[in-house]
Every structure is written in C-alpha cells, then in structure tokens.
Amino acid sequence: MNPDQMTIPYITDTNIASYLDKMTFAKNTFKSDYEKGYDTEYGNDMDKRGYIIGIELSLYHERFIDLVKNQAFKVIRTEWRNTEFHMITFYYADDVFKPENIIYKLTDEEDAFVIVELIEPEKLGFHYTDEKDQKRPIALFKALISSIDDIYPLEYMMKPEFILRKDI
Template sequence: MRITCSPGFPGSMIGSIDLQPSKYYSKPSINSKITDYVDPELITIPYVEDSEFGLHFDNMKVMNGTYKDEMHVSYDVEFTIDVDKKGYITQFEHTFQLERYLDLVRTQSYKVIKTNWRGQTFHVMTYSYLEEVIHPKNVLFKCNNAEDVFVVAELMPHRVGGIVVQPNNLYLHFRALISARDDLYPLDYMCEPDFDLSLD
C-alpha cells in the first residue's frame, strides 16, 4: 500500500494513502527517505487474524447516509477524498506532523486485520494507532448501499496548531477502512509496505 509523506503547510506534512492499486502503480519508491529514520526491519504492514476485532465496531454509530452523502452535512474534510463511480474510496490525503508518520510506521500501526463482523469476513486496514481506531466515539460511514465497505472515522472540531478554530465544524479523521471487497482492495497490495517519505 502506497503511503506518502511530503512537506505541506509550515510545520506539517501532507500524507496521501492510495487505497487501491492504480493502473499507473509502480513498485515502491527507491528514493524514499524512510530508512533514514526507521529501522528497515520495522518497515512492514502486518497481516493479523483476530475474529473478535469486529466487535469494536458494534459500539460505534453507523451514520444514515453514505460517506459521500454525509460530506458537508455531518462532516468536512481537509482535502477531497477520492471515490470511484460506485462510491468506493480510492485515495485520501491529510496533514500531520512528520513524527506521527514516522511513529505510525515504527510501531507498525498501519496493518491489515482479518476479522468477522455482521456475520461475514472483513479485512480492516488501519491508518492510526489502535486506540484511535477502536475508540467507541468513532462513527462508521458505508461507501454505498451494498454495505460491504465502511470508513471508520473520528469527527473532531477543526484545529490549527492544536487550537480549535472552528468548534461547530466537524472534520473527518480517517482511522480505518473495513472491507469485504478483496477485489477492490487486494491483500497483496494492501500488505506491501510502500512508505514514500520525501523531505524536499
């Protein structure tokens, strides 16, 4: 899975996560600076089987509309999150501190978890620390009415430099993707670590 990090606004980085392999997808970047900061032996996206993990999602509110329907209604985003014609998410971008990105890689917080939920098998792709992914105040958005892919999100007031500047506007923080569509989100791609760090 391609997860990039490059300079953005002053004091922060812009991260981009390609959730699906693009037809233009290339092999992991050989120019990435990630091994300058993280031990190469830690650079991996673990695959874990935990049949009980899906129970965490039973504690979360499922929003009425799809992810796309709810945008600008129940939440806003820093950047547009790309979806295909059927509403499945293909890519998202967000800002964060460089140290958070490095620590997420170092702690192997980006991972794929096979679990059971709602009576079927799902794969959960995590993009945050575990405690952020399973927080009971998170909400779930279905990608479409097939209800075979969901977004796990935390909705928080907009902050700049740690200070709340828009208390009445909730911004979506993408914590995980729950997918029963291995055809759209293939495991060999999701588990391939492609952490592309650029500091230029």
C-alpha cells in the same frame, strides 16, 4: 527511514467485531454526508459508486515514522456481520476503536466502510473566514474495512503507496 522497515503486519482478530458493534454507525453513506455532516482535510478521492480510491492523512514525519515503526498500521482479518473483512488501521487501536468514532458505509452494499473521527475544525487549525460558512466537523480517517478484493486487494493493503511530502 529505510523502506524495508515499512512493514504492515497481517493478523487475524475475531474480537474486532465487538469493538465495531459498540461504535456509532452512520445512517447515510460516506459520500452522501460529505459537505453536509462533515468536511475533510483534503478532497475525497472516490469513484462514481462512492468507494474511496485514495486516503490522505496529515501526519508530521516524526508521527508517521512512529506509527509505522510501532506497527500501528495493521491489516486485520476479522469476521463482522457474518462476513469476512480486512481492515487496515491508520492509527493505534485506542484511536481507531473509540466508541465515539463513526463507521460510514461507502455504498449501500455495505461491503466497505471507513472509520472516522469527527474533530472540530479549530482543533486542527482551520478557521472559517466567512461567518456565513457552516462549520462542520472534519472527518479524520482511522481505518478502512472491506470485504471486496477487487477494489481493495489484500496485496495493496499490505503495501500501500506512501507519498510523503515535506512542507518547505
């Protein structure tokens, strides 16, 4: 895929708030529920305050190309909870705004959030070898929502660093 084709559209959509309000809002922060209420496919890259500084997605290259070419990755400016937010989506809107997805605040300041889908580990091919291990759902990132430009600058959201790895 030509890198020039990897564009992320920037749009304004004030209707997003109504979708967010219908979703489940976690009581705890994302960091405090980690390894208690959910696991992730990969380790969480978080700073000491709980802000995510790196998101890893498992996408086969065909799926990634499909999402990028069809502009599923979007940066959306919206107003929610009387605050202006920017949201970057990692999937199509139908996958992001499912009412059963969970919104986690990253810190108690409630200035950044993630939308995750909780999936049973077996559906993703994970199998626990030790019966004593507690099975927790896997959190799959669907979107990042932020009102803070110093940690999540708009320029970065529009041109994130995609690192593609091909398994041998």
